[in-house]
Amino acid sequence: MNTKELLSKDSYWMKNGDVPIVLSTRVRLARNLADSTFPPDMKETEALKVEEKIAAPLREFDLEGERLTYLNLQELSAIEKRVLIEKHLISPAFADLGPGRGVAISDSHKFSIMVNEEDHLRIQVLLPGSSLWEAQKYAGIIDDYLEERLDIAYNKKFGYLTSCPTNVGTGLRISAMVHLPALVMTNQAQKVLGALPPLGLTVRGLYGEGSRASGNIFQISNQITLGKTEEDTIAHLEAVIRQLTEHELKAREVLKSDAPLITQDKVWRARGILEKARLLTAEETFSLLSEDRLGIDMEILPKVKADFVSLLINSLQGCLQYKTKRALDGHYLNFERANYLRQIYASAENDK
Amino acid sequence: MLCQNCHAREATVHFTKIVNGQATQMHFCSECAQKVQGFSFGFSLHPVMVSDFLQAIFGVNPAGQAGQPCNVLQQEKCPGCGKTFAQIQRTGKMGCSRCYEKFEPQMELLLRRIHGGGTHVGKTPLRCGAAFRTEQEKSRLKSKLQELIEREEFEEAAKVRDRIRELEKMAGGGEV
DSSP states (O other), X not given: OOHHHHHHSOOGGGOOTTOOSEEEEEEEEEEOBTTSBOGGGOOHHHHHHHHHHHHHHHHHOEETTEEEEEEEGXXXXXXXXXXHXXXXXXXXXXXXXXXXXXXXXXXXXXXXXXXXXXXXXXXXXXXESSOHHHHHHHHHHHHHHHHHHSOBOEETTTEEOOSXXXXXXXXXXXXXXXXXXXXXXXXXXXXXXXXXXXXXXXXXXXXXXXXXXXXXXXXXXXXXXXXXXXXHHHHHHHHHXXXXXXXXXXXXXXXXXXXXXXXXXXXXXXXXXXXXXXXXXHHHHHHHHHHHHHHHHTTSSOOOXXXXXXXXXXXXXXXXXXXXXXXXXXXXXXXXXXXXXXXXXXXXXXXX | OBOXXXXXXXXXXXXXXXXXXXXXXXXEOHHHHHHXXXXXXXXXXXXXXXXXXXXXXXXXXXXXXXXXXXXXXXXXXXXXXXXXXXXXXXXXXXXXXXXXXXXXXXXXXXXXXXXXXXXXXXXXXXXXXXXXXXXXXXXXXXHHHHHHHHTTOHHHHHHHHHHHHHHHHHTTOOOO
């Protein structure tokens, strides 16, 4: 697939459909070659050698009819890199690295493998909804494929060896992106999420560019990678996610029974602005889309034809610039964003 | 509360890092949070953050505290990449896979602090051989068996015990 085709499309993980609350799932494995310096200390010549060693089998890879396209980081423009970051296909830190770096991305963006990020290999699987086990299965298949072709660093005591000691062992980081607007509105989010760190889980918010608002979206991920099996790690996070979902559903019931008018007013206002506004900042957009989605989930608002996550990502600066093919900032950026959303929401209006 | 990075704006992003029950709170304003965490949907932790934490954890074990072994280690270099333990301490990053072997006692201590556990129990590469994999599976099942017995889930425990016996038979040990 050529770069343009690959970057223009919506990622599979962004298509979460009607599934509420758990928007997407990610599984990441950190792996390294046994006989090379880890990327942070690598000289350029070694980085290039390692890249070629890893890229060769990646180019041959095929899973369920999906092939990988290998993109060399040096050949990508700043905007292209930004699109990859916004679509979660590379990490922000990766975009700034020098020669000998690249990423292999599958046709649907389900799989992305960063070469020479902090580790020689970062195998990532991204799926919509709550699909931790499925994502882990795919990551395992890719891992086994590469292990047959490369000498992967492993030690019987410490497991898979990684550049950063926080990843050693399974090298596994799993995370779920959850949408918790009712918990935030009822002022319970802090309390509920505050219970997670003592369980070895990290909670992070998501920030639209330069914005404080996160669209009431949180990322929950595991912290511990040594002394715990992959299965236990997943089962643990899954149980917590289930619990969080229940709390959010309960809070939505409370909104429905105790504040029906306030809730209706809030979500209808969000819909109204998305339909009519001419200038929208990323920050405002994220909270509006979050409220709108809550309204759809609670069957107050009619559905829209686009996926919630897809709307969030496509209204970020990189994606907007890539689509309009020009550098945008300030008013122009906010204008293009409002245009994009108005088109989507105007067609929702017509469907009624 | 003010941002601990710029000390100018209100802190709106709060991180808590728990290591062996020891909580470290981090408070940033949204601007600084983006700087340390990278751009918007930063899926992976920005390395700066991680090494900051690691330096703090490494720092718990200053050279003086452990006496001479640590001083010796400051000089010794990893045969793979030539990094000293002092350099690893500074950056929070290992130089290559052989650093783990070279500085095993120090790493064991550090990894216990980070993860609570010190030994890998997860996936094993196929090339490690069937015997090692069986051995690992057995030790995993044994700890599960212990757990089940403690919870008085005897039916499930019996199943796990049978599975352990099976593995032992397969290994040709036959000592049940």
